[in-house]
Amino acid sequence: PGYGYASATAHMGSNLESLNGTLLRLIPFIKEHDTTQMSSIRPMMDRMIQGNNQAKSAIDNALFDLTAKSMKIPLHRLFGGAVRTEFPVLRILAIKEPEEMAKQAQKLFNEGYRYFKIKVHGDVSLDIQRVAAIRKKLGDTAKLTVDANQAYTPKDAIRAVNGMLEFGIDLIEQPVASDDYDGLKLVTETSPVTVEADESAASLKDVFHLVKHRIVDAVSLKVPKLGGLWNTLTAAQICRAGNVKFRFGAHVGSQLLNAHAMHLAATLPDVWYVSEFGEFSRLLDDPFNGIKIKNGIAHLPNAHGAGVSPT
Numbered sequence: 042p043g044y045g046y047a048s049a050t051a052h053m054g055s056n057l058e059s060l061n062g063t064l065l066r067l068i069p070f071i072k073e074h075d076t077t078q079m080s081s082i083r084p085m086m087d088r089m090i091q092g093n094n095q096a097k098s099a100i101d102n103a104l105f106d107l108t109a110k111s112m113k114i115p116l117h118r119l120f121g122g123a124v125r126t127e128f129p130v131l132r133i134l135a136i137k138e139p140e141e142m143a144k145q146a147q148k149l150f151n152e153g154y155r156y157f158k159i160k161v162h163g164d165v166s167l168d169i170q171r172v173a174a175i176r177k178k179l180g181d182t183a184k185l186t187v188d189a190n191q192a193y194t195p196k197d198a199i200r201a202v203n204g205m206l207e208f209g210i211d212l213i214e215q216p217v218a219s220d221d222y223d224g225l226k227l228v229t230e231t232s233p234v235t236v237e238a239d240e241s242a243a244s245l246k247d248v249f250h251l252v253k254h255r256i257v258d259a260v261s262l263k264v265p266k267l268g269g270l271w272n273t274l275t276a277a278q279i280c281r282a283g284n285v286k287f288r289f290g291a292h293v294g295s296q297l298l299n300a301h302a303m304h305l306a307a308t309l310p311d312v313w314y315v316s317e318f319g320e321f322s323r324l325l326d327d328p329f330n331g332i333k334i335k336n337g338i339a340h341l342p343n344a345h346g347a348g349v350s351p352t
Contacts, residue, residue, distance in 0.1 A: 043076070043107025044346075046298040046301075047064075047265065050293075055096070060096050064096050067086055071100060076108070082104070083101065095265045098267070098269040101271060106346040106347050115345065116346055116348070117304040117308050120304070124308060126340060128307075128316055129155065131316065131317045134157055139173070153338075156186070157179075160188050161187055165193075172185065184315075186212045186214065187201075187214065188213075190240070191219055193216045193217055194224070195221070198228045198232075199228055199232065201216070206233065212234055215241065216228050219240035222251075222256050235259050235286065237257060237260065239261040239263075248260055251285070252279055255283075259285060259314075260280050260285060260286070261287075261290030262287055262288065262289050263291070263292065281311060286313035288314050288315065289317065290316070290317055294324065295321060299339075300331065300347040301347050304347060
């Protein structure tokens, strides 16, 4: 069988009821068609149901998984084959007091991770303290990024970045509200570090708008948010055409979801920086396994399909 994964995440516009309802409506339709004809199935799903990208992503990914398994090849071969099989992993540090976050960073550092995403919440002074504490704890070898999740006004975002510069941050993710394109562009034009869109890149149209108007330096791609592997590939191509950097953001959920994203990322030679393929470790009852992380490096599973198996 082909497997897909969807999680009910409110910030991506879904809940358990909407996911279940969408899947119950779409799956019988899918079963009536040749599942290898994904180019015709995808627009049909969009005509049947608007939005609900998480559910559509699960179906899209499952069809790719099924097709690769039927051909007895790893999923990445459907996208042209892997140019890499190892991925340094960026790990998330949840919002806590500065010293608590520094301790969590040290724990992950001791496990071999070297890339960290510091969550901040809009108090500029305290957020700078968070970055400072983590840098002091980890030393110069750690790579630090900051994710504001829309917490700042444009002026506060600029002030925060300027205050964090001395501690060596590589990028700031979604500093202002997702629909504040003018504010986001202002931060991009003012900031000496890379400014990345996440919540602002909720669809292919969003990605096109961001790239066309040079609103950000980079885009965080998330397979469920964009509606599946095919749309994510399209988003990467839009970024490439517009000379905007892209990478794969946090795929919070099962190893199955991360494996799907990894197989696509493996085929793209110009993925920028590092991606977030390790947050499945927070899932206590993951229904799939097969991804190995050693010394902060995720290794692409190479069995047929997505390469992971039900537990």
